[in-house]
Amino acid sequence: MKLKSWLLSGVVLTTASVYAQDRQKIEYEEYDLDNGIHVILHEDHSTPIVAVTMMYKVGSKNEKVGRTGFAHFFEHLMFEGTENIERHEYDKYVERAGGTLNANTSQDRTFYYELLPSNQLELGLWLESERLLHAKVENIGIETQREVVKEEKRQRMDNQPYGSFMYEIFRRAFKEHPYRWVPIGSMEDLDAAQEEDYVNFYRTFYVPHNVTLSIAGDIDIKQAKKWIQAYFGSIPNGDKLDVYRDKEFLSYEKFAKKYEDQVGEQASSSKFAQDFNSEMSTEAFLKKYFPSLSTKPHAIPRPSIKEGLLEKEIRDTIYDNIQLPAVAMAYRTPELNHEDHYAVDMLTMLLSQGNSSRLTKNIVEKQQKALMAISFPFPLEDPGIAINLAIANMGVDPAEVEKAINEEVADIQKNLISDQEMEKLKNMIESDFISSNSTMAGIAETLADYYVYQNDTELINTEIKRYLAVTKEDIQRVARKYFTEENRVVLYYLPKAE
Amino acid sequence: MKKFILIIAVIGLTFGSFAQIDRSKAPNPQPNPKIEINIPDPMKFENGLEVIMVENHKLPVVSFQLFIDYPNALENDKAGVSSIFGELLGSGTTNTPKDKFDEAIDYMGASFYPNSRGFYASSLKKHTPKLLNLLNEVITQPAFTQEEFDRIIEQNLSNLAALPSDANSMLSNVKDVVSYGESHPYGEIITEATLKNIKLEDVKNYYKKYFTPNKAYLVVVGDVSADDVKNYVEKYFGSWQPGENIEKSDFEVPTTTGKQVYFVDKPGAVQSVISVGHTVDLTPGHEDEIKLKMMNQILGGGSFSARLMSNLREDKAYTYGCYSNLSSDQLVGSFSAGGSFRNEVTDSAIVQILAEIDRMTKEPVSETELDLVKKSMTGAFARSLENPQTIARFALNTIRYNLPKTYYADYLQKLEKITASDILMVADKYISSNNINIIVVGNEEIAENLNVFDNDGNVDFKDYYGNKVDRLKTVPEGITLETIINDYAMKKMMVSTKDELASKIKSIQQIETFSKARIEAAMADIYVYEAEGFPNKTANYTLIKSVQGYSPVGSEWFNGEEGEAVQAGNKTIYEGEELEKKKASKFPIGQLKYLEENSTNAVLQGIKTIDGVDYYKVKVTVENKEDVSFEYYSVEDKVLVRTERIVVDEEGNEQTMQFVFSDYQEIGGLYVPKNMEMNAQGQVFNFVTQSVKTNKKAKAKAFSGNFKVAEKALKAL
Known part of the structure; x- marks a missing residue:
């Protein structure tokens, strides 16, 4: 058993390196x-x-x-x-x-x-x-x-x-x-x-x-x-930037009052007022009157709240100016930087990327219950959500649509997906990876995204490996872990009466 | 040497940052980069197919776009056949059924989007041959199965059902109808009716007639060589047989004279979606086209500084975005301007948009604007070249529209030469703020404010298919819900004053009506008995007579205190709100309860004209229920002629029922309708009143649930 899984991961690694060669590395x-x-x-x-x-x-x-x-x-x-x-x-x-x-x-x-x-x-x-x-x-x-x-x-x-x-x-x-x-x-x-x-x-x-x-x-x-x-x-x-901006935006009176302690006696001198209103550059003004301002960055407050998964299903109905009812199911998922992020992303691909995906093939085409049915992750810096969303076909009860989506999710939770389907997901990822980053605007943003969200700019070249390392078992595991009844919000959208 | 570098570095550190730049001014640009365009020549193949190739080796990806340039034709009562054909083209081939086809595309991570004139497909280079194999099957042996056809029709019907949710789609329909007219291919609207007319055979015929390489272009972009493409085309597109050439037809468009306002009601809308515009006689490549594009860019192109944006957004904050659009077309071009605006400023927004169009046609643009737009358009042109599909599009346009070979290479030069008077000249020649359609999709509350823009002072109301809708007119003074209901009661009882009505009710306290409807399809007759009794008693009993004989369908009774309903064998005893509702009912017409305090709420909305006849429209709702009814009382004859009822079940599904009462006449001493048409979700029943009996006392046994007498009378009809 051990040997076999080792062999398998060897295969995955080789494939990954083939994929990586296919696209020129983005240098930066x-x-x-x-x-x-x-x-x-x-x-x-x-x-x-x-x-x-x-x-x-x-x-x-x-x-x-x-x-x-x-x-x-x-x-x-x-x-x-x-x-x-x-x-x-x-x-x-x-x-x-x-x-x-x-x-x-x-x-x-x-x-x-x-x-x-x-x-x-x-x-x-x-x-x-x-x-x-x-x-x-x-x-x-x-x-x-x-x-x-x-x-x-x-x-x-x-x-x-x-x-x-x-x-x-x-x-x-x-x-x-x-x-x-x-x-x-x-x-x-x-x-x-x-x-x-x-x-x-x-x-x-x-x-x-x-x-x-x-x-x-x-x-x-x-x-x-x-x-x-x-x-x-x-x-x-730091402090210097604050004073710099104040110098430019505050009136002399307000500025002098705000900084009278720091500038000391000079604040009331006529020279100070004269310099403040003169052509003197802000930089020179600061150098003269605030020679020792700190440039140490100030701490930036960030929300520290950590919310775990939901513990009980939340259900509600929204009445909107619509004709066809819709069902939205949102599951709480881990943050972008979490190791499960990639498996969750692939789970949503399995559900709705391409015409052969589970929701499209089964619910839209075979059962014809929905006009459209999509699944997508909404990963964020802190724990986020993944959403399954469907618009019911004319005359179809949204409860039917919900049931159908639940059955698809349950199937993934119960049965491992086939090798063929897993391979399909990886091929899609490869294609997306290679075809993306075709514009300068896209590359600039993607580079910044990787740095800002994951503190790893090199992911622009390597993130594909993380996707390719995801196993069928991982997809099943995240489906079982996150796509659960207790961990979701279910919303029905129904037509408003006139 | 090392020391020297160090010194420079130190100098840099000391004086560097602030000394080197002057923040107060924008820096000067470096010399202009060169923009090179190379439009590839098409390769023509034996079957007529012309191939355009744009090599780009940046990514190992190849895309194929097939475009068949057959002339537009009317689809008439089968509007939508081309688009259904386009969808069905993605439904597999005789060799690779739909599911396998989808699987194959997805397994390659490829994309495939069919449309009525071909497709766009793309994959990694290593999958190209496999993708082409599938594309060959799509072209030469599409499956066109009945099953897939039915599914696509159903799906499109659902899509249509969702249409009134989306203001922009509603607008687009109405815009097409009013701009192009119904006898133009661009003015045809897909409706439930036209969709249902389309048969699989029509799609197959469509394929045979139009899907030929005679006038087809294949655009290949990506990591390929000319040799690759030649081989691919011969192998995968070579067997595609030419068909007959199709003659081009000419179509007329209506001319817009004066200002015409069209309004589409979207209940609950918090914004008005506005589009003002008209058709433009401008074909692609016309010498005025670039000037007009520049004119449009100044008026309402995509930038913040365009006039519409800077006036309606940046200055007045009426909107998130306001743009104009001007396009050339082989049949007929179009000009339009608009956006989404909060309800309160709808009329102000129209004023400003029209004023900006007007200014465009009257005053030359400033040199500053002209300079800015030239630079901005030059930059946009250069940026568009980043995408290799742009060059491919230029090449396709060059052959499709027979443009000079250097059309795009000379584009920037032509742009540079345009003057303010050129702009004024084309604006004046092509666009107008006086002869223009003003289309608004929004909340009906604001419709009245738009009359002022219309040349004849009246807004034309449209439904979302562009059909004319009759609007409510204001009720004349003195007419109220009370007068309408009382008039109806008096009319029914054949009296002319309220006093007479009061005394008549003393002598007639019970009305029994017997009616009958034939259901041909089921070879059956429905018999209905209805009874009303003073002060609030009601009862009804329904029988069906088929080849198997008589069988009861349902009944209801209420004796003034209690009652029940029986339907399909299920008995419901009235209680709670239902019971209260029954108690509130009134003799001789139930509607009298509208005039009293109870859970039923009726509002007189106005006068609606249907087929030239005026009716008072009354909206009826019940507390805590989503159900809603509309009742229409004849202005002239004062009787109820129509009821529309929308019933919402517990799951929120709406069911609609419609009753039309006609041929009012005296029967049994009362003025009642001889005919009643009932339409329940599309099922229609025509009831004919057989007889009406009145009685001094409300003593029918039916009021307490005994229908023996009623049944006997029905069977005797």
């Missing part, structure tokens, strides 16, 4: 700047473009109760301008350069990017360094974006059939952890956000040691590093 360089910014650079000259990206490790899980949706709202405000960039000009710089830009916010991180012609790399660095050093938000911008974000919520969630399902699932699947709300937040909380919330949020999370600068494209690494040092290396951290 990574290092930390003194202020804590993590930098990842990937050079590829096939198209004259470059992706400049910044991944801040802040998302909706860093929000306070009563301010849900804030991280995303804040992301919108980060396009308003900076000390050196006028309102409504940030995006125009990028467009005039022939580029495009955008951002998005998840539970765990906020991601900004510019895609530029490669001769405009320096512009991208300037823009992103400006955003980190001294983004500027005016009241008019806050009020406008507050409404824009509320429209975004209506468009993506409130006015979409089944659009609330992630919200409804997460609020039940988590009791304590901030994953219990979704990044878009609530209208009430969006309305409640105050000016001091912006100041605190920026101060706490938009700091050098909380961001990864990932760049991919037609770059000269040596030149890129020089510019990065110039634009980002020059950004202070």
Whole structure:
């Protein structure tokens, strides 16, 4: 028995190395700047473009109760301008350069990017360094974006059939952890956000040691590093960054009052006021009046709540503006970094990737109970969920659909999948692995993802081995462990009466 | 040497960071990178197939896109046949049945997406021959089984059922209908009826007629060489036999004159989805096309600085996104602008969108805007080249539309030469804010606000298939739910004042109605006895007469205090809310209970016009129940002519029933309908009133559950 399993793992290893050879390794360089910014650079000259990206490790899980949706709202405000960039000009710089830009916010991180012609790399660095050093938000911008974000919520969630399902699932699947709300937040909380919330949020999370600068494209690494040092290396951290930002955003009166203890007698001198309002650079001003400010990074608060698996099934019905009922089943699963993550991911592939997958073949095609049936993991930095979701066919009772899905899950729990099916999953993984990372934007983001979430950038080349190491038994085991009745939220979506 | 480097490093450290850069200004770009485009020539094969190949060895992946460029045709009462054909193309081959086919594709980790004009398939290079083998089978021997056909039709019916959930799909249907008209291929809408008309044979014929290599393009992209492709095509596409050439037809589109507002009601909507637009006479490659694309980019392209976005989002915060779209097409192009907007600002958003379109056609764009858009479009063009499929698409367009060979190579130069007056010229020539369709899918509450935009002052209401819907009109002053119900009661009892009604009820306290319906399919007759008695007694009894003789179907009775219902042998004794409901019932018409405090709630919604006749529409709901009924009372004749009932069972499933009462006349001294059509979930019964008996006292035995007399009378009919 032992010998056999050893033999088997030998086979797996050989296959893995074959897979790895099939795709060229993605080369990159990574290092930390003194202020804590993590930098990842990937050079590829096939198209004259470059992706400049910044991944801040802040998302909706860093929000306070009563301010849900804030991280995303804040992301919108980060396009308003900076000390050196006028309102409504940030995006125009990028467009005039022939580029495009955008951002998005998840539970765990906020991601900004510019895609530029490669001769405009320096512009991208300037823009992103400006955003980190001294983004500027005016009241008019806050009020406008507050409404824009509320429209975004209506468009993506409130006015979409089944659009609330992630919200409804997460609020039940988590009791304590901030994953219990979704990044878009609530209208009430969006309305409640105050000016001091912006100041605190920026101060706490938009700091050098909380961001990864990932760049991919037609770059000269040596030149890129020089510019990065110039634009980002020059950004202070810790107390010095706070004073730096205050110097630029506070009025003289407020600044002098806030720092009168630190500056001492000089604070009341006319020279101090004169320098404050003069052309003197912030850096020079700080050097003169605050020569010994600490640049030691401040600690970043993170949620420490650890929620275990659910202990009792949660069942509910949601009435929505829909015609066909739907069933959503969410199972609590371990965090992205957990060893079971890969097996759970493959379990969901087994259920719904491709027409030959279990849910598609059996429930959609054979039994014709559902219009669609999908299974997908929603892995997060802290323990997350995996979801089975189906929309019932016309006239089919959603309870029937639920039963059918449960039977498929039960089958996997009871019977080991065949070698053939296991091989199919691995081939799909191989194909996905090789075909992914075909764009510079994709590579820059993936590199940052691996670093930020798993602290292992090299996974871009090696993660496939972790998938290929998963066994049939692992898939059965995670199905038994996580896809259980006690560990799930079951939601029925039913049509609202007029 | 070493020392020297060290010194530089120290200098760098000291003065480095801040000394080197000036944050206050954007850095200057490096010299422009060169953009090279090489459009490959197609290879033509004997059977007519033309092959475009784009070599790209970055990833060991090869994709095959087959595109058959047959002309568009009307599908008429079988709208959807092409799309059903496209789906069925993915349902296996005679050699590899569907399940095995799916298994084979998935086992390679490959992808295969069929459509009505071909497919897109892709796999790792090492699986290419196996994939091609399957593609060859798809082309030459698709299975087209009845079983799969039925399944796909059913699935599409479910999809259609879900249509009213999705505002964007509803909008797209209505937009197609109003822009292109019903006699244009783009204006045809797939409905339950057209889907049900399609037969497997139609799909097979479709395949025979259209799925030929005569005018087909195969686009191969990825890690291949020209030799590989030649071999592949000969081996896997060589046996594909040409068919007959298909003549191109011409189609007319309606012209949009003035502003026309179309509104589609989506109950519960919190946003209005708006699209304003019209068709555009613009074919691909036309000399105005690039200018128009630039015009559209300035008006509502994808960027934050485009006019619609900067006005409606960044300035007014009406929306998350507002865009415009302009496309060329071989038959007819289209222009549209819109987005999703919260209900309250729907009309304001339309005002702004129209104003931006209008401004576009009246004022030249500024040099700053022009400069920005040129740079942004140049950049977008360059970025698009990262994907090798882009070059393949350029090559395909070049042959499909017969564009000059250098069309794409010259694109950036052409872009550069465009002037503000060019933009104004094409805007004025092609787009209009005056002759335009304004389509809104949203909450009916806001519909009234949109009349102002319509040239004739009235919004046209549409259903989600684009059919005209009659809307409720406002009820004239003095008419209330009370007057309507009382009028109906008086009409039934053939009196003209409330006092007369009161005295008439003293002399007639019981009404018995006997009616009958024939069910041809079952060769049976249904007999129904109904009784109503003062003050709130009710009873009914149903018999069915078939070849086996008479058998009771169900009955109900209520004697004013208690009662029960028997259906399919199951007896339910009235209690709780059900009992209260029965008690609230009123003589001589049950609807009188709407006028009193009880669990039934009725609301007069307005006047609805059906087939040119006006009706008062009343919505009836019951506390704690999801059931809802709509009753329609004739404005002219004051009687109930139609009831629509939606019953929601415990699992939330809705069942609809519809009753139509017609041919009102005097029978047995009362004004009652001679005919009653009942439609329960598509099953239709036509009841004909046989006789009506009245009595001074409400003493029928049926009120207490004894149906012997009633049964005898029914059998005597």
